[in-house]
Amino acid sequence: xxxxxxxxxxxxxxxxxxxAGHVPGLNAVIMGAAMAAGKLGWEMVxxxxxxxGLLHPDRYPDGxxxxxxxxxxxxxxxxxxxxLGQAPRVDPFHVRRVNADEMVEEVDMSxxxxxxxxxxxxxxxxxxxxxxxxxxxxxxHRKGLNAVCVPRSIExxxxxTSVSFGFNSALSFTIEMLDRVxxxxxxxxxxxxxxxxxxxxxxxxxxxxxxxxADAVLIPEIPSDLQAVAARLQDKxxxxxxxxxxxxxxxxxxxxxxxxxxxxPSLKASLSPLATGDASDHVIRxxxxxxETVASRLQLAIAEETFPLxxxxxxRGGAPTAVDRQLALAYGAGAVRAIKAGNYxxxxxxxxxDVKFVPLADAINKVRTVxxxxxxxxxxxxxxxxxxxxx
Amino acid sequence: xxxxxxxxxxxxxVLNIQRYCxxxxxxxxxxxxxxxxxxxxxxxxxxxxxxxxPELSYxxxxxTGKKACGVCLKAPFPEGAFYVVxxxxxxKVRVNWDLAGDCDEALAxxxxxxxxxxxxxxxxxxxxxxEVEKDESIYRSTKGGxxxxxxxxxxxxxxxxxxxxxxxxxxxxxxxxxxxxxxxxYIEKVLPHVDTMLHDHKLTIxxxxxxxxxxxxxxxxxxxxxxxxxxxxxxxIARTPLxxxxxxxxxxxRAVLAFIRPHKxxxxxxxxxxxxxxxxxxxxxxxxxxLDDYKTPSADLVAHLQAIIDEAxxxxxx
Numbered sequence: 166x167x168x169x170x171x172x173x174x175x176x177x178x179x180x181x182x183x184x185a186g187h188v189p190g191l192n193a194v195i196m197g198a199a200m201a202a203g204k205l206g207w208e209m210v211x212x213x214x215x216x217x218g219l220l221h222p223d224r225y226p227d228g229x230x231x232x233x234x235x236x237x238x239x240x241x242x243x244x245x246x247x248x249l250g251q252a253p254r255v256d257p258f259h260v261r262r263v264n265a266d267e268m269v270e271e272v273d274m275s276x277x278x279x280x281x282x283x284x285x286x287x288x289x290x291x292x293x294x295x296x297x298x299x300x301x302x303x304x305x306h307r308k309g310l311n312a313v314c315v316p317r318s319i320e321x322x323x324x325x326t327s328v329s330f331g332f333n334s335a336l337s338f339t340i341e342m343l344d345r346v347x348x349x350x351x352x353x354x355x356x357x358x359x360x361x362x363x364x365x366x367x368x369x370x371x372x373x374x375x376x377x378x379a380d381a382v383l384i385p386e387i388p389s390d391l392q393a394v395a396a397r398l399q400d401k402x403x404x405x406x407x408x409x410x411x412x413x414x415x416x417x418x419x420x421x422x423x424x425x426x427x428x429x430p431s432l433k434a435s436l437s438p439l440a441t442g443d444a445s446d447h448v449i450r451x452x453x454x455x456x457e458t459v460a461s462r463l464q465l466a467i468a469e470e471t472f473p474l475x476x477x478x479x480x481r482g483g484a485p486t487a488v489d490r491q492l493a494l495a496y497g498a499g500a501v502r503a504i505k506a507g508n509y510x511x512x513x514x515x516x517x518x519d520v521k522f523v524p525l526a527d528a529i530n531k532v533r534t535v536x537x538x539x540x541x542x543x544x545x546x547x548x549x550x551x552x553x554x555x556x
Numbered sequence: 557x558x559x560x561x562x563x564x565x566x567x568x569x570v571l572n573i574q575r576y577c578x579x580x581x582x583x584x585x586x587x588x589x590x591x592x593x594x595x596x597x598x599x600x601x602x603x604x605x606x607x608x609x610p611e612l613s614y615x616x617x618x619x620t621g622k623k624a625c626g627v628c629l630k631a632p633f634p635e636g637a638f639y640v641v642x643x644x645x646x647x648k649v650r651v652n653w654d655l656a657g658d659c660d661e662a663l664a665x666x667x668x669x670x671x672x673x674x675x676x677x678x679x680x681x682x683x684x685x686x687e688v689e690k691d692e693s694i695y696r697s698t699k700g701g702x703x704x705x706x707x708x709x710x711x712x713x714x715x716x717x718x719x720x721x722x723x724x725x726x727x728x729x730x731x732x733x734x735x736x737x738x739x740x741x742y743i744e745k746v747l748p749h750v751d752t753m754l755h756d757h758k759l760t761i762x763x764x765x766x767x768x769x770x771x772x773x774x775x776x777x778x779x780x781x782x783x784x785x786x787x788x789x790x791x792x793i794a795r796t797p798l799x800x801x802x803x804x805x806x807x808x809x810r811a812v813l814a815f816i817r818p819h820k821x822x823x824x825x826x827x828x829x830x831x832x833x834x835x836x837x838x839x840x841x842x843x844x845x846x847l848d849d850y851k852t853p854s855a856d857l858v859a860h861l862q863a864i865i866d867e868a869x870x871x872x873x874x
Binding site: 256258261263266267268269270271297300301303304365388418526529530531532534 | 593594595596607636639641642644645650652654655657711737738739769770771775
């Protein structure tokens with residue numbers, strides 16, 4: 166595909182944007198894409214702050230699009246914070262704004278986005294997004310956007326790829342922190358219960374738990390029997406080893422279920438439109454709840470003192486590991502290859518040993534969870550790590 | 557009962573009609589919740605009331621799963637809007653809210669278990685009033701009536717005015733619950749038909765108001781003041797949703813008291829302690845809850861702040 170606009174020195178003009186939330190390695194993706202595009206003689210620009218640079222250029226005195234010149238890219242620090250910035254939400258179908266009447270509303274600016282891309286002479290977009298971003302890009306692709314996605318996930322839960330960039334950095338940091346918790350537990354003679362990210366997939370908990378030889382790892386894929394966990398800890402925690410370490414994913418579930426939160430008081434119930442309906446029975450987990458639940462319920466069953474800790478979103482920060490830097494560069498360059506080949510509506514995926522392009526439709530609506538026959542499960546069992554219940 | 561004089565076919569978007577309420581105006585009342593809000597308070601407990609138009613909701617407890625049903629996994633439902641997770645403990649349907657957001661009532665009605673339903677529907681003034689009339693005898697014995705709430709009921713000024721006028725014509729007490737973040741023209745249409753106005757003083761400092769609700773509070777405060785002065789016969793009751801770390805402090809309560817006490821028709825100031833309840837409604841709508849880690853205010857704090865209010869209103873011994 167070629168274009169006929171005022172960027173005659175370049176064969177094509179493509180853009181890259183980054184979804185919400187920091188993941189280590191974002192700059193490396195940008196570098197990989199820009200270098201690969203430059204090699205083809207294409208111009209690459211970065212959209213600042215998600216889609217904001219394009220949708221709200223008035224907010225940017227230097228322009229909402231950042232030309233990713235070779236000079237800029239050569240001097241870009243792959244360890245630094247993301248070059249393009251980020252927006253708290255990246256959904257052109259529901260853009261929150263304050264209207265002329267000073268009222269907050271959400272408007273669909275997807276058509277405007279596509280028109281602006283066209284007006285800027287941008288004929289393809291690389292989107293560095295996580296799970297939800299993939300759905301939004303899929304929707305944009307169905308509206309005509311030439312999109313290629315790069316998967317990013319701290320939890321490594323995006324389907325159709327063996328690994329998303331960001332996961333390895335989060336895993337490394339989690340292991341480092343778990344080592345410190347273990348030392349603290351050893352010196353305090355307590356049982357540390359550490360909550361790590363993983364709402365639907367337990368990769369981070371499982372792989373980090375294996376690395377530090379935790380006593381137990383509780384993941385969403387295996388509902389845990391906390392009585393059995395307590396029994397196992399009682400076996401392992403002895404006078405010679407008066408400490409323990411339990412790693413729990415934030416989305417871990419329990420066979421006898423967490424206790425529901427208290428019912429609303431009548432005053433608040435009166436003020437809520439659906440307070441008498443079934444919908445009121447659910448609650449949303451707040452971060453730290455998994456660690457609190459496990460620590461407090463284990464405490465009831467064992468003599469040793471438990472203490473909950475939450476690693477949570479800290480692992481999103483920092484510099485990328487060597488693995489993530491390589492992966493991010495490869496994904497960035499891979500996305501340009503996909504565009505060159507006209508493989509739009511795809512996601513770059515690592516399917517060992519190759520980098521491939523999978524249709525977005527195959528990546529959305531799926532969660533890459535830990536299968537019961539996973540090699541990691543076997544390794545954990547071989548090491549004597551209890552996985553919540555007998556398998 | 558006075559014969560209904562309104563035959564208006566004027567319509568509005570109603571979220572729910574809740575009978576036997578006792579906290580939103582005098583006596584026993586029927587609360588009519590209208591859809592649509594012009595603020596985005598991060599602590600909002602009623603996310604289903606925010607969008608103006610009816611929207612899809614999903615209750616996984618009612619879903620019987622792919623094997624037993626699976627209706628929403630095929631046409632005419634949008635491709636990719638609903639799915640099941642392979643290898644999960646159950647085969648209940650999951651919702652891709654980005655692809656399912658355009659589902660309408662006709663599609664939702666195809667769900668045989670009621671797991672999919674719409675929050676909100678278009679109703680005429682007469683339809684709403686017919687529902688409100690059912691408790692007419694209770695209103696008479698308790699001096700109660702109808703309260704319009706939301707969302708922001710003032711966002712539908714013509715519909716709200718017609719409902720309140722119709723309620724008045726039937727002899728019912730009328731109240732509205734509002735944040736007043738609307739143009740004065742909207743308020744002016746509605747308030748002539750209101751006996752009691754419950755209004756939120758969420759945050760005192762405008763920059764903080766903008767941070768937590770989406771807009772500053774200058775117009776809101778101007779509307780409050782103008783309402784107090786323009787409609788001296790209305791009973792105004794100020795309210796604050798009390799959230800530790802945001803506004804559950806003496807400074808805010810005293811600032812609100814300083815604002816309202818010069819106006820004698822502001823008859824009370826109520827505190828509504830924040831509670832993380834009903835947040836499953838966020839799950840039902842696929843909306844991320846932004847105020848995850850805030851706690852309910854302690855009973856001691858609420859009592860302390862209430863004592864300040866009681867003192868300001870000259871109430872003792874409470």
